[in-house]
Amino acid sequence: MNRAFVRAAVLSGLVVAVGAACTRTLLTRFPHRAHLAEVACGGEGQPTCLSCTTCHLEAHGTFSIPNAGQCASCHRDGVQRWRASVRSGLAELPAGKRIVFSHARHLDMPALAGQCVKCHAGAVGVEGGPPLFPPMATCTSCHHHQAQFDEGTCDGCHQPHDLRGLKPVSFLSHDAAWLKRHGFEARAQGALCSQCHAQTSCDACHDASKPLGPQTRNPEAIEREYVHRFDFLSRHAMEAASQPGTCFSCHARTECDACHASRGVSASVRGAASPHPPGWASGLGRFNNLHGRDARRDVTSCAACHDQGAQTNCVRCHKVGGTGGTPHPLGWRSTEPLSSPSCAACHP
Template identity: 45%
Template sequence: MRPAADAQRGHGLTLLFLAALVFAAVFAACSTPHPPPRFPHEKHLEELPCGGPGERACLNCNTCHTVSETRRDDKLPGPMLCETCHQKDAETAVQALKAIPERPYGEIQFNHDQHLALPRLNGQCVDCHKGVVEGAKRNIPPMNECFKCHEHQAEWDRGECVPCHARADLKRITPQTFLRHDAGFLKHHGIQAVQQQRLCQSCHAKQDCENCHDASQDLTLAKRRPEALESRFVHRGDFMSRHAIEAQASPAKCQRCHEPSTCDACHTRRGVSANSSSSRNPHPPDWVGNSASIKSLHGKAARRDLLSCASCHDQGPATNCIRCHKVGAYGGNPHPGGWRSSRSETAGMCRYCHE
């Protein structure tokens, strides 16, 4: 008898537990605030015949909503307006609509009256506020939607934003993503252009892309865009080791962006300028020597990166390398142990030293 009683008691506890779960679920469902009803804009904005004098006019957004000047304006219609057509439950519907949370948007100075008066809009809001008929969300047009009609080229060239933005608000407004390129833009802009083509076209014409990506021109971007002032765009990766050669070959090219004082200021800091108060020798102690045990021996550095040496010592046959290391000179044999050249003794490069 006892096992049966225990089983019956356990079964009763299980039923009690399940009942408690059901009660809790029902209570939670009833106590959870339900989302406000979606306003049927499509029913109110459906096309109506536009008649002549004395006939019913077309219904538009401003039939119910007065013109908003800022996002802080509360333009939800009051119960009395709803009651002109709906005699029942107007107050309940309006209060439910007020419960919809408002999304914050940047403050702009915008005149709806002037826009709604445009003949092509015919007093309708849906040309700018696309999707508002479905009423799924409050549809505020993005900035690039304004640029379809308003170019503001003069203000754009000056970087002046106050025609639309209040000056005091500019201190706390972050530019739209499509108007601001980060440090890695050149590397990733191709992917962004594919994903956000419409945003790119807010500022850039298709020709802007073709100016750089024209496959018919076999030129580097640095040569095709000399006016671009970003050093990482104009100068190649090993520019520091090559700039002396390039500056001597084409000084006018450097002077498109740099003043002569720019060169001297950098050379003075590095001790390689005649205006420097320190030694003009940029090399460390023991740079010149004939012992292979010296860590800073110039011969080792030259074998590792001769291009860096040539950026200053670029006089060809007149370079101090040959004056020091030619046959019979005091610099000694520059070739490492076991050196055997595949060149002929009469090769022009060898004859600089082996006269």
């Protein structure tokens, strides 16, 4: 019997004595059952009697993983067997297996009476059977934690960073309707969200400096990252004209021209079609030269495309003898000197 080999892998189960809600298994290739089998031992000519702690030495309340030397104390090829059976199997713990657990406190409990196999039943089970990490049902057979389970406050046992690799259970599933109802869930049980999400997760969408806009509050009416409505392309000119500041909170002014240029409606494209309706700047159509009125109301919307300044945009038409004539209405007089900034834009 490979006595030292028990040392190598009973502890592979004891390293993290309690399992978590993860379906992945973590198996070693170590034959625990063969080493812990009830055979005659301890007598003359008989093998040394083994227990879990023969190989898994306890120190400071935790149990160590056996080293190759412990295996070699019984097996001539112990080092080779140790490498093949234990090290590779414990290279990485699956998500959910890094938990807060004290072996010492549990083994002192009367219900366990120091018996490792009460939790690590796989150590003496059928070869190739359940993993040594006990399933969550083993933990909940003693630790009910119903309130914590209902609330999803799992970080009393599970390390928070380890929980992030787990898939949410059904009642926390972020399905297609989740975005619409997540606000209600978060307000009702914010601690539940914080098990997996940091505050910055909210801030990525919710700007604390301004109220949540209706386009974000009503995800059923919008698409593309929950910002624009499905018909936004056909309506965006009206919305951009009425609320340019809303657009500029996400989009740079150059984005307008880049898109308009590709569609031939930008001033930067030779022979470009005007994005404005007939009569917008000439007074010859039904829009009756409304560009002046709109420019006075919100010149920043004009500057979104016409961003070369008054000298190149306005004065090109609105100059003495120009086709646009004076931009001032009849009888207009200013009490400001021509050197004021508003006048100097056109009257240098």
